[in-house]
Amino acid sequence: xxxxxxxxxxxxxxxxxxxxxxxxxxxxxxxxxxxxxxxxxxxxxxxxxxxxxxxxxxxxxxxxxxxxxxxxxxxxxxxxxxxxxxxxxxxxxxxxxxxxxxxxxxxxxxxxxxxxx
Amino acid sequence: xxxxxxxxxxxxxxxxxxxxxxxxxxxxxxxxxxxxxxxxxxxxxxxxxxxxxxxxxxxxxxxxxxxxxxxxxxxxxxxxxxxxxxxxxxxxxxxxxxxxxxxxxxxxxxxxx
Numbered sequence: 001x002x003x004x005x006x007x008x009x010x011x012x013x014x015x016x017x018x019x020x021x022x023x024x025x026x027x028x029x030x031x032x033x034x035x036x037x038x039x040x041x042x043x044x045x046x047x048x049x050x051x052x053x054x055x056x057x058x059x060x061x062x063x064x065x066x067x068x069x070x071x072x073x074x075x076x077x078x079x080x081x082x083x084x085x086x087x088x089x090x091x092x093x094x095x096x097x098x099x100x101x102x103x104x105x106x107x108x109x110x111x112x113x114x115x116x117x
Numbered sequence: 118x119x120x121x122x123x124x125x126x127x128x129x130x131x132x133x134x135x136x137x138x139x140x141x142x143x144x145x146x147x148x149x150x151x152x153x154x155x156x157x158x159x160x161x162x163x164x165x166x167x168x169x170x171x172x173x174x175x176x177x178x179x180x181x182x183x184x185x186x187x188x189x190x191x192x193x194x195x196x197x198x199x200x201x202x203x204x205x206x207x208x209x210x211x212x213x214x215x216x217x218x219x220x221x222x223x224x225x226x227x228x229x230x
Contacts, residue, residue: 048216
């Protein structure tokens with residue numbers, strides 16, 4: 001099975017611009033989660049989508065948004081970029097490991113390295 | 118606020134040594150605890166521990182969940198230079214937090230030849 005794919009892998013943007021990142025989950029996985037990783041804050045949860053609906057949201061400003069399509073592919077968008085948005089953005093696709101308890105295993109994609117100048 | 122704390126933050130060993138990495142969690146609800154290895158790329162999945170699966174082993178790596186102490190350890194025996202990485206611990210809370218993981222700050226492991 002192919003793993004989680006993310007595009008683009010690297011991106012350089014200017015403050016004030018907006019950016020869209022894409023994620024294709026592992027085939028059959030319906031849940032997609034997004035994380036931001038920075039040296040100072042570590043890995044932080046952004047949001048999760050399941051069956052085209054946002055199921056969970058982290059503590060990020062409204063400039064961060066996302067969506068999921070019917071084929072489970074997901075995009076996240078950051079508007080009005082700030083220097084502090086420079087980070088590795090990771091997408092994870094989840095497999096339901098224990099059906100009766102709603103326990104998921106998450107597998108990460110390679111990430112998109114965003115640099116804001 | 119729910120929290121995950123890993124220790125030590127960094128560790129330097131020599132090939133052949135055995136290491137134990139610690140993860141403690143203060144959470145209001147618990148569903149699962151996951152361990153990941155991160156080299157110069159995305160985290161790769163190692164283990165998931167739950168209330169019904171408190172011990173996992175794969176080759177030289179093993180992990181145990183201590184539900185009473187709200188902690189977990191990751192053991193690596195006979196370390197190799199290829200084990201050098203950041204090891205991340207994360208928990209998933211109960212309720213509707215299905216796809217949300219809360220991560221610890223990670224342990225940086227360096228294995229010298």
